[in-house]
Amino acid sequence: MSSPTYPIAPLLEQRWSPRAFKKDALTLQQIGSLLEAMRWSASCFNDQPWQVIVGSREYSPQAYQAIFNLLVPFNQTWCTPVPLLILTIARERFAHNHQPNPHAQHDVGMATTQLLLQAAGMGLSGHSMAGFDAPASYAAFNIPTNGEYTPMAVTAIGFQAPAEALSDAGMRERETAPRERNPLHSWAFGNTWGTGFTA
Numbered sequence: 284m285s286s287p288t289y290p291i292a293p294l295l296e297q298r299w300s301p302r303a304f305k306k307d308a309l310t311l312q313q314i315g316s317l318l319e320a321m322r323w324s325a326s327c328f329n330d331q332p333w334q335v336i337v338g339s340r341e342y343s344p345q346a347y348q349a350i351f352n353l354l355v356p357f358n359q360t361w362c363t364p365v366p367l368l369i370l371t372i373a374r375e376r377f378a379h380n381h382q383p384n385p386h387a388q389h390d391v392g393m394a395t396t397q398l399l400l401q402a403a404g405m406g407l408s409g410h411s412m413a414g415f416d417a418p419a420s421y422a423a424f425n426i427p428t429n430g431e432y433t434p435m436a437v438t439a440i441g442f443q444a445p446a447e448a449l450s451d452a453g454m455r456e457r458e459t460a461p462r463e464r465n466p467l468h469s470w471a472f473g474n475t476w477g478t479g480f481t482a
């Protein structure tokens with residue numbers, strides 16, 4: 284299944300996670316719009332529990348290199364030309380009462396989706412990664428180690444390049460492979476758990 288069964292919003296259909304990127308830089312204005320999209324995400328109690336380290340090759344090169352160094356070798360291979368790497372971090376306690384926020388990581392995911400969709404709307408591409416050294420992120424960025432902050436993912440953003448730009452043959456093949464999705468009935472349930480909702 285490489286295309287939606289039911290119609291979805293064009294931006295959702297447009298978004299995907301390429302690995303072939305151009306070296307082209309992003310402007311500060313573009314980076315501002317990407318972060319602004321995260322800012323306007325929904326969150327539990329409007330707590331906005333996302334924190335990010337912005338690694339721009341042009342504007343925050345130290346952070347860029349430090350995030351790049353945290354990536355696993357597979358991700359470093361394809362991220363080399365990417366101009367923007369954003370490390371997302373969840374703040375695990377509510378700002379208003381300092382109680383644990385069990386939805387903090389959910390809300391960082393929500394904000395990251397907005398980041399990815401904003402990128403797609405701007406003609407850019409984004410690709411999130413769990414393949415990075417999360418424990419080493421604390422020392423790399425002086426993230427407090429009091430248990431209140433959790434590094435979640437690194438998201439690469441830039442201009443998509445043709446698949447041929449990838450040096451690795453396996454990656455080139457994956458770049459053009461059909462996109463797979465579980466069928467609706469396998470996870471959207473109706474009256475009883477496990478019974479597929481019939482749309």
Ligand SMILES: Cc1cc2nc3c(=O)[nH]c(=O)nc-3n(C[C@H](O)[C@H](O)[C@H](O)COP(=O)(O)O)c2cc1C
Nearest residue numbers: 298299300301302358410411412413414415436462
């Ligand atoms: C939290 C998260 C972690 C991911 N980690 C990696 C990763 O480390 N390396 C990678 O190449 N892709 C990674 N991906 C990309 C997924 O493989 C990709 O989103 C998935 O195959 C669906 O493809 P699509 O985004 O093009 O729809 C990750 C995606 C998410 C959301």
